[in-house]
Amino acid sequence: MSFGGLHTDHRAIVAAAIIVFFVLTLVMAVLPALREQALSAPAGLTPRGSEAERGRQIFMREGCGFCHTQFVRDLPMDRPYGRPSRAGDYALEDPPMLGTQRTGPDLAAVGSRQPSETWHLIHLYDPRAVVPQSVMPAYRWYFVEKDQAGPGDVVVPVPAGSAPSGKVIVAGPDAKALVRYLLSLQQAKVSP
């Protein structure tokens, strides 16, 4: 078997490797990506408000997307999470967080599935207060323990035993922003 002069020519090997991989990268990644990014958002999709957007940054900071997908497949098991995701759903997301792992449930439409701000705040402070078998981290660093609530404080009604006795739990600004983001996760209506 002959490989031409390649096996004695390091320049040719390197040039061939670079050209072939570069072309494949264009064809398999860059060009399809350009096509996808040109897709427009469905009519019902609107940009997030500034607090929800800040919540999205916190969602990324905490790496929530490593356990929660935002990607509903057209499969029976995914029905509870919403309608199948479409390319346009992600048009305004930077980055889109489809995810590769469901250690926790999908969140593509969690704002519609679980619209209670109070539930989300309790769940973030102590996931096991609402779902005893949950293994989600408790994000207590976004909450403040106070002896008594001040004016304008959002008190989180955690069950007895979840918080130190005699204290009230008040949602910090980041907790509120994160919940605002979670509630913003709703799928735009599309015609079938």
Next chain:
Amino acid sequence: MMTDSFAIRTRMRDPGLLAAPSVDPATVRVTFEYVAWATAWLLVGTTAGLTASIKLHWPEFLPYAWLSFGRVRPAHTNLVLFGWSSLALVGLALYVVSRTSRVPLWSPRLARIALWLWNLALLGGLVTLLAGVNRGPQEYREWVWPLAVVLAAAVVIDGYVAYRTVAARTLPEVYVSNWYILGGFCYLPILYVTSYLPFYQAGLGNTVVQGYYMHNAMGMWFTQLALGVSYYAIPRLLGRPVYSYALGVLGFWTNLLFYPLIGAHHFIFSPVPWWLQTTAILFSVGMMVPVWAGTGNLLLTFKGGSGAVRRSYALPFLVTGLIGYGLSSTQGTIEAFRSANIYWHFTNFTVGHSHAAMYGFIAFIAWGAVYGLVPRLTGREPNPLVVGVHFWLALVGVLTYVISISVAGVLQGFAWVAGQSFIVSVIEAEPMWLWRTIGGLLMVGSHVIFAANVWAMWPQRVVAPAPDAARIPA
């Protein structure tokens, strides 16, 4: 000192050791520094992994923001990929290009500068990820861009050093190891830059690039360097030529043509274009050609050499790594089929697969090459019994890990397909997560022993005599 060197010669039974011209001390030092830093990052990176693992069955373990699961997980993956696996393989690869070209490494000084750029990027990556500074859950490109620039610079410098070394070779042929090594150094910068440039990554464009990037990082970087190192280390340790040079070259080209086509198989059933997904599935099958060409070729090199495997403490690692390559790649192909993907996608099965590949294949190859080559460089070898303890702890550990986490994945998949409430999949997987931690504990234990062995191989701090000269009896 004399008895030590005698022990090396008899245990390895390697006539080449005496005949080999002495390696220049600068190449020795820089190779060893890469291996030593890789070992340090291995310890940090797998401690992070173990922490993440414990948190899944003990969520209140270390309840601090900087150590929460979502921050420790990317710290773990980035450190073991870019810290341990990359640095170990780059260090070994630089040695291999120098030996197979029969010239000293071109500019060990530049290689050392690159090493410090790697370390700078890795330390920055560790601190920023734990602080929550990242680009979102975009696997293996979570680092903010300034760190990515430093890492890319390090790879380009290492690649240039390797290229200049091969260019200065005293033989006409470019040995097959160097095809793979130079290939890896060409692909990673292209891939890495593509993954960070923003111009085509709005909306779902980002996901197309994500699939391409995270998949190719494996096959166009780690696999390349690991095979390049194997094509040198295995024939060298066995004292016989590789079974088929042509198969090695066939593997190089088919890997280059097929592997970049299959990244989208991480997003099957997604809104990513259907043709991209189908192409990915098709060529996932095509990948069996380079995978079994490589595995078969290197395993056949062992034919009739089982005695050497029994005598050596390095070869068992290399054999295990090759088997890990063949099996984990075949597993990856099966996972790509839509029918299998329904059950396995999104589950822990994927985690099992990535550990089978990065650990069962890449880490074992790196260890085998370190144990096989570094004692020749430094003139000091570890206690073979302790190396054996490393081998068995790592092997039993990774088997426990991969089996338990794969079972967890199957349980999750079946619970979902059966339409159970989501929490059922958590409850069913949890006992397996405990087993995963037990496996992980054995793995981390083996890394501590590996670190002790690296310490035992540390080059003599006295400048003279050169290692090889010391080994040759007067």
